[in-house]
Amino acid sequence: MSEPVKLIGCFGSPVVHRAELALRLKGVPYELITEDLNNKSELLLKHNPVHQKVPVLLHGDRPAICESLVIVEYVDEAFDGPPLMPADPLARAAVRFWASFMDKECRESMWMALWTDGEEQAGAISAAKANLTLIEGQLPDGKMFFGGDTIGFLDIAVSGIAHWMEIFEEIAGVRLLTEEEHPTLYRWAREYTANQTVRQCLPDRGRLLAALAPSRDIFVSIAKTMSAHK
Amino acid sequence: MLSCSPTSTHHPHSTSSQHSHPQTQTDRHPSNAPTMASEKSSSDLTLLDFWVSPFGQRVRIALAEKSLPYEYVEEDLLAGKSERLLQSNPVHKKIPVLLHGGKPVNESLIIVQYLDEAFPDTPSLLPSDPYARAQARFWADYVDKKVYDCGSRLWKLKGEPQAQARAEMLEILKTLETELGDKEFFGGEHGFGFVDAAFAPFTPWFMSYEKYGEFKVAEVAPKIAAWAERVGKRESVAKSLYSPDKVYDFIGVLKKMYGIE
Numbered sequence: 317m318s319e320p321v322k323l324i325g326c327f328g329s330p331v332v333h334r335a336e337l338a339l340r341l342k343g344v345p346y347e348l349i350t351e352d353l354n355n356k357s358e359l360l361l362k363h364n365p366v367h368q369k370v371p372v373l374l375h376g377d378r379p380a381i382c383e384s385l386v387i388v389e390y391v392d393e394a395f396d397g398p399p400l401m402p403a404d405p406l407a408r409a410a411v412r413f414w415a416s417f418m419d420k421e422c423r424e425s426m427w428m429a430l431w432t433d434g435e436e437q438a439g440a441i442s443a444a445k446a447n448l449t450l451i452e453g454q455l456p457d458g459k460m461f462f463g464g465d466t467i468g469f470l471d472i473a474v475s476g477i478a479h480w481m482e483i484f485e486e487i488a489g490v491r492l493l494t495e496e497e498h499p500t501l502y503r504w505a506r507e508y509t510a511n512q513t514v515r516q517c518l519p520d521r522g523r524l525l526a527a528l529a530p531s532r533d534i535f536v537s538i539a540k541t542m543s544a545h546k
Numbered sequence: 547m548l549s550c551s552p553t554s555t556h557h558p559h560s561t562s563s564q565h566s567h568p569q570t571q572t573d574r575h576p577s578n579a580p581t582m583a584s585e586k587s588s589s590d591l592t593l594l595d596f597w598v599s600p601f602g603q604r605v606r607i608a609l610a611e612k613s614l615p616y617e618y619v620e621e622d623l624l625a626g627k628s629e630r631l632l633q634s635n636p637v638h639k640k641i642p643v644l645l646h647g648g649k650p651v652n653e654s655l656i657i658v659q660y661l662d663e664a665f666p667d668t669p670s671l672l673p674s675d676p677y678a679r680a681q682a683r684f685w686a687d688y689v690d691k692k693v694y695d696c697g698s699r700l701w702k703l704k705g706e707p708q709a710q711a712r713a714e715m716l717e718i719l720k721t722l723e724t725e726l727g728d729k730e731f732f733g734g735e736h737g738f739g740f741v742d743a744a745f746a747p748f749t750p751w752f753m754s755y756e757k758y759g760e761f762k763v764a765e766v767a768p769k770i771a772a773w774a775e776r777v778g779k780r781e782s783v784a785k786s787l788y789s790p791d792k793v794y795d796f797i798g799v800l801k802k803m804y805g806i807e
Contacts, residue, residue: 366721375677378677381677381680381681382684383684386680386683386684389679389683390676390679390680393676394676405663405664406646406649408659409651409652409656409659409660412653412659413651413652413653450637
């Protein structure tokens with residue numbers, strides 16, 4: 317089990333963070349290869365020809381594993397260490413459902429809420445907040461994390477809300493996650509980003525803000541495209 | 547998902563009926579109903595579904611592979627969504643929904659994994675090796691992200707956007723062809739597996755994609771075409787899918803509803 321593990325990633329990506337955190341929580345040493353997504357390397361294109369995206373996990377000689385949540389489940393299953401997924405089949409189905417919800421409806425609504433304007437934005441903000449409420453509802457009573465006392469699969473899947481959301485909010489000048497409206501989720505976000513293992517692979521806030529802020533216009537145009545395709 | 551139902555002449559099920567064999571689906575004699583679906587609730591499973599939904603069919607295939615009895619409930623999506631559906635899947639309000647002991651599980655691929663995990667003594671669709679599982683999840687996710695959406699654009703759109711959809715569909719089929727390679731099933735050593743179950747329901751849609759896209763799957767992706775024929779003969783698949791003609795007619799109904807010519 318001491319085959320080398322490499323993770324192809326890039327600075328600041330919330331999905332790369334998912335893969336890194338999974339590896340760290342399981343105590344798996346890995347080499348991080350950082351890509352410049354404006355200039356994708358041969359390595360990335362060779363190992364993820366289908367999507368050409370990060371993260372990509374290389375475990376020994378095996379062909380690559382792609383898609384962040386697929387990687388997280390793989391890491392959970394292939395390595396020893398505390399389980400990231402719950403044991404009960406219904407609970408497992410539930411966390412997979414909410415992770416999928418995060419990646420589809422939640423992410424889309426948040427994007428539209430941040431980067432559209434006028435009436436469309438007002439509607440999107442409502443929808444985004446309603447989605448945050450749904451996610452918040454998955455936190456077990458009296459527990460710090462979606463995984464209970466420790467970080468689990470769903471914490472990892474929605475980690476974008478804990479760290480990236482606030483940076484995007486600052487760039488957009490829009491608040492979505494507030495202590496008043498989502499007290500439990502807000503508290504979770506603080507616990508998550510304060511966690512020692514999380515901090516080891518969380519991009520520095522200032523650096524992330526500096527990297528993302530210049531792309532505001534691109535974010536707006538992406539939102540326009542998404543709007544047109546509805 | 548699909549937000550309407552077929553016209554009354556095509557409507558194959560009444561609500562809460564037994565699931566009838568697709569080849570005789572206009573001929574709803576109980577003797578045609580597979581025994582599995584008529585043994586109500588001995589595994590305490592109910593499936594809320596819609597006859598032509600490829601997503602629902604994935605679950606039907608999985609249940610058949612596992613010989614799990616269940617109650618099939620047809621949601622007449624044109625008449626509006628039932629209370630039961632809205633309560634079982636309040637977030638998406640979509641079929642399929644699996645109810646196990648009354649508890650809902652949503653999203654077709656999540657349901658299939660759930661069935662593997664909740665019924666570990668039945669034949670599994672995912673392999674046991676973590677690496678093979680990861681690859682199966684990746685490819686099932688690929689089918690999920692790409693096929694239905696692109697296919698819909700193929701029959702909904704015209705002109706340049708349709709040409710784009712056509713190009714994408716060819717790309718998707720070729721990518722899947724490469725992944726299948728010379729294997730009998732996507733599941734490889736495991737045999738008929740997760741990706742096979744995920745993609746098989748789209749095989750009756752090939753004829754419609756071919757008509758709208760003006761191409762032949764057998765020419766673009768001959769291994770996929772051969773695989774489609776192979777899986778079509780598999781019992782779990784044969785009894786869960788409807789004919790390409792029925793799918794084509796259904797698309798016609800959808801187009802009318804959307805006011806597309």
